Amino acid sequence: MNKNILQKIALAILLLLSTIGFSQVKQARIVEDFNKNWNFKLGDYPLAPQKDFNAADWRVLQLPHDWSIEGAFDKDSKTKQAQGFLPAGIGWYRKTFKLLASWKSKNVSVEFDGVFKNSEVFINGHSLGIRPNGYISFSYEFSKYLNFGQENIIAVKVDNDAQPNSRWYTGSGIYRNVRLVVTEKLHVDEWGTFVITPEISKEKASVRLEVDLKNASENEKEFRLVSSILDKNNKEVAKVESTEKIAANSSLKKVQNFNVKNPKLWNTENPYLYKIVTKIYEKAQLTDNYETPLGIRYFNFDAEKGFSLNGKPMKILGVCLHHDNGALGAVENIHAVKRKLVLMKEMGVNAIRMSHNPHSLEMMQLCDEMGFIVQDEAFDVWKKKKVTNDYHKDWDAWHKKDLKDFIRRDRNHPSVMMWSIGNEIREQFDSTGIAITRELAKIVKSLDTTRPVTSALTENIIEKNFIYQSGALDLLGFNYKHEDYKDFPTRFKGQKIIASESVSALETRGHYDFPSDGIKAWPPKHNAPFDGNADWTVSAFDNVKSYWGATHEENWKTIKKQDFMAGTFIWTGFDYIGEPDPYPYPARSSYFGIVDLAGFPKDVYYMYQSEWTTKPVLHIFPHWNWKKDQEVDVWAYYNNADEVELFLNGKSLGKKAKQNDDLHISWRVKFEPGTLKAISRKNGKVVLEKEIHTAGEAFKIDLKADKKEIKNDTYDLVYVTVSITDKEGNLLPNANDLINFEVSGGGKLVGVDNGYQANLDSFKANSCKLFNGKCIAIVQSNGKKESIQLKASTGNLQVALIEVEVQ
Ligand code: GAL
Numbered sequence: 001m002n003k004n005i006l007q008k009i010a011l012a013i014l015l016l017l018s019t020i021g022f023s024q025v026k027q028a029r030i031v032e033d034f035n036k037n038w039n040f041k042l043g044d045y046p047l048a049p050q051k052d053f054n055a056a057d058w059r060v061l062q063l064p065h066d067w068s069i070e071g072a073f074d075k076d077s078k079t080k081q082a083q084g085f086l087p088a089g090i091g092w093y094r095k096t097f098k099l100l101a102s103w104k105s106k107n108v109s110v111e112f113d114g115v116f117k118n119s120e121v122f123i124n125g126h127s128l129g130i131r132p133n134g135y136i137s138f139s140y141e142f143s144k145y146l147n148f149g150q151e152n153i154i155a156v157k158v159d160n161d162a163q164p165n166s167r168w169y170t171g172s173g174i175y176r177n178v179r180l181v182v183t184e185k186l187h188v189d190e191w192g193t194f195v196i197t198p199e200i201s202k203e204k205a206s207v208r209l210e211v212d213l214k215n216a217s218e219n220e221k222e223f224r225l226v227s228s229i230l231d232k233n234n235k236e237v238a239k240v241e242s243t244e245k246i247a248a249n250s251s252l253k254k255v256q257n258f259n260v261k262n263p264k265l266w267n268t269e270n271p272y273l274y275k276i277v278t279k280i281y282e283k284a285q286l287t288d289n290y291e292t293p294l295g296i297r298y299f300n301f302d303a304e305k306g307f308s309l310n311g312k313p314m315k316i317l318g319v320c321l322h323h324d325n326g327a328l329g330a331v332e333n334i335h336a337v338k339r340k341l342v343l344m345k346e347m348g349v350n351a352i353r354m355s356h357n358p359h360s361l362e363m364m365q366l367c368d369e370m371g372f373i374v375q376d377e378a379f380d381v382w383k384k385k386k387v388t389n390d391y392h393k394d395w396d397a398w399h400k401k402d403l404k405d406f407i408r409r410d411r412n413h414p415s416v417m418m419w420s421i422g423n424e425i426r427e428q429f430d431s432t433g434i435a436i437t438r439e440l441a442k443i444v445k446s447l448d449t450t451r452p453v454t455s456a457l458t459e460n461i462i463e464k465n466f467i468y469q470s471g472a473l474d475l476l477g478f479n480y481k482h483e484d485y486k487d488f489p490t491r492f493k494g495q496k497i498i499a500s501e502s503v504s505a506l507e508t509r510g511h512y513d514f515p516s517d518g519i520k521a522w523p524p525k526h527n528a529p530f531d532g533n534a535d536w537t538v539s540a541f542d543n544v545k546s547y548w549g550a551t552h553e554e555n556w557k558t559i560k561k562q563d564f565m566a567g568t569f570i571w572t573g574f575d576y577i578g579e580p581d582p583y584p585y586p587a588r589s590s591y592f593g594i595v596d597l598a599g600f601p602k603d604v605y606y607m608y609q610s611e612w613t614t615k616p617v618l619h620i621f622p623h624w625n626w627k628k629d630q631e632v633d634v635w636a637y638y639n640n641a642d643e644v645e646l647f648l649n650g651k652s653l654g655k656k657a658k659q660n661d662d663l664h665i666s667w668r669v670k671f672e673p674g675t676l677k678a679i680s681r682k683n684g685k686v687v688l689e690k691e692i693h694t695a696g697e698a699f700k701i702d703l704k705a706d707k708k709e710i711k712n713d714t715y716d717l718v719y720v721t722v723s724i725t726d727k728e729g730n731l732l733p734n735a736n737d738l739i740n741f742e743v744s745g746g747g748k749l750v751g752v753d754n755g756y757q758a759n760l761d762s763f764k765a766n767s768c769k770l771f772n773g774k775c776i777a778i779v780q781s782n783g784k785k786e787s788i789q790l791k792a793s794t795g796n797l798q799v800a801l802i803e804v805e806v807q
Helices: 003-018 101-105 334-347 361-370 395-410 432-447 482-491 552-561 604-612
Strands: 030-033 038-042 059-061 089-098 107-112 119-123 126-131 138-141 151-160 178-183 186-200 204-215 221-230 236-246 250-261 274-282 285-294 299-302 306-309 312-314 316-321 351-354 373-377 416-423 453-457 475-479 497-503 520-522 544-546 565-571 618-621 631-638 643-648 651-656 665-670 675-682 685-693 700-705 717-725 738-745 747-753 767-769 775-781 788-793 800-806
Touching: 107 119, 107 186, 126 138, 186 274, 186 285, 186 395, 204 221, 204 236, 204 274, 221 250, 236 250, 316 373, 334 361, 334 604, 334 717, 351 361, 351 565, 361 373, 395 416, 395 432, 416 432, 416 475, 416 497, 432 453, 453 497, 475 482, 482 497, 482 552, 497 552, 552 565, 552 604, 604 618, 604 631, 618 675, 618 685, 631 643, 631 675, 643 665, 651 665, 700 788, 700 800, 717 788, 738 747, 738 775, 747 767, 747 788, 767 775, 775 788
Parallel strands: 306 565, 316 351, 316 565, 351 373, 373 416, 416 453, 453 475, 475 497, 497 565, 520 544
Antiparallel strands: 030 178, 038 059, 038 089, 089 151, 107 138, 107 178, 119 126, 119 151, 186 204, 204 250, 221 236, 221 274, 274 285, 299 306, 306 312, 618 631, 631 665, 643 651, 643 675, 675 685, 700 717, 717 775, 738 767, 738 788, 747 775, 788 800
16 A cells, blocks of 8 residues: 555544544543534624524634624724723624434533623523523533534523623633533543642652542442652653442542652742543443642742742742633633743743733643742722622622632642732722631632631731631732731731732833933822823833832832742733733733733843843833934843943943842933843943834835644644834834735634734734734634645735744
8 A cells, every 4th residue: 555545544534533432432531622513603692592594694703713803993882991992791602413313322511712792502402591690611411411422502691791890801601611511420520530649858759639429320339549749751760550330320528548659849940740540440341530630839928938849949920811812812722822821931920920810721731830829819899899780780699609629720720829819809908808708718718728827808907807807818918018028027917928010011012202211100190080191102211100009120129128028929911912901992902011912021020030030131212213413222131141231323322230238220322223231240241232213114015923833723822923124134123014915725814913902903804904014914714634824914014924833
């Protein structure tokens, strides 16, 4: 047989195996992607769950999906400014599917990672239930309603109509992944394991695994429960097995204890992961296999010494992140999340606060794999509202279940080291806060005692803070008010403390106002108008802050000195959609990010890099295209050097060095076009050199893809940075040309953005205006195994083309 035919046969077998039902050949538990081929329509269609409902005119799409991001910005939108003026409303999803007739004896569940919000799921006309919370993961076991071997109809109503319901952009729809999980009647339950590591030494780690088993059959079952710990190379390092019995229609909890010899510890630099594979055998037949991630690490919060991981003192250098993925909206995509986390890692971030709600499975998994410490957060409101239609409406009926499900889903992630039961909760200001805090802490402790319970508080006067007075917090989180930190060790004697939220400074990437000295607070007094720029920009010199916050430098200088402080979470790592304070419409996304919404770092990113990493940094800014003789402030962030010398067109403008606790140096320079060059030196030896050139006439469109190839899986993404350069390749820092895109081959354009907070063009357009010289085009695999061509054109410039391979 020739090679070609063999390849075709192999491909055919692979295709066959990938259709629902054939993966059972390989393993007992079947987990299928259930995102494809859904129909969707905006509006309310109560008859959509019925079989004979005609959905012929419904759009066909692949989940995850967010309909808000596809809509137009509207000043009068019910979602208001907090959600970026994008639409919400009601939408329905519907899908027909078939399962093998031979699965009749199985247990089939559908798992939703997140639906915003108020979902109701129907299978073949039966309602499976509602779930108001838009951030919670949930599932339904629906075998008894399924027609095996025949067509089934699943329909999902999503009701995000009651607005406003959030203080930031939420998105609308089934915006996270959906899976179908098929097991035998006897199986490990949903989120059915819990692993802890009670003792860890250099020689040995003890590992305790709890397994929740479920027997949904009418018969008692005898089975073997076998769990193995595998190291990173899938080598078995420990194994425990036992023979068990479980009654018909019942649940059973089993505990398995292991020892791992010479354990490799998980930490933020080397996040070593083991996994535990739990198998059920009925006679010789493997009937379930379930994986639990395992990271072996220990940590401690100390009232005087702050935080330590595996016995090593360190500061938690964190950022708060909201869940949106910029131009993709709330659509969750592992590649988008990874891009964000890579940028954070390179900046020196070692921790993420999941603001202010449960995040996706992908986010949690990547934090484990990439070495981020996680503050996992459940709520932004309890019983008392922040906005008219927020979660306070669901509190009474749902908070217990939501909190439990959140902990059960996330408690096996080694990255999680704090449970936050709430952000800036209103009940901290009145005595009702005491009972609720105790209730929530108790729920958390009933499911996990290995991590401290915390809450992000604003009030640091003991008598006024009832959440604190409950005595139920293990770790005190304080938001802002950095000037007060120095008093905390005496005020909160013996208490463990973290700056759960800090900074809230404002910046627009690539925009500079002079002079750069002097700090401006917004608003100077509460509710006073912001004396800002007519184009809704804010200078990127880290000198504009919210009145409750601090500049990045003010905050870090303070935190750095407080040994008792476990660390800080900066508000925020990235700009996010919504909360565009301090400006009104048309501003529609936030100014707080260290990185803009498109993923371009603002200058202060390099301040952190110079402080939070050991790699040599020399970053000078602003750009070098100004008016002749204009006074321009030039700032430098640097490390690993004693001084920096600045040159303009070869002439030295002097050497400077940071004094005392300075975090940057600066020069005031009369602008002349040419080359600005900085050299950092240590003991007289050059460490780094940086040059910025005045850019001339536009010559060419420059396209840079963040990957050379992507997978043809309909999910993978490539981010292409677009700019215009002069003949010498210098980026034009003020270019604002409209760039048109055309994509052909194995990809499609799924989002564009330039990071400008007041840009009202659609994130879904086929064009994007450069903002301060840059924009991004996001291209996704469309499933074809053809290379992708992205063409970019504007005005008279030659059309630019970039090719990305598809694997
Ligand atoms: C905090 C709040 C955040 C965000 C931030 C903006 O008080 O916790 O969610 O609103 O202010 O500065």
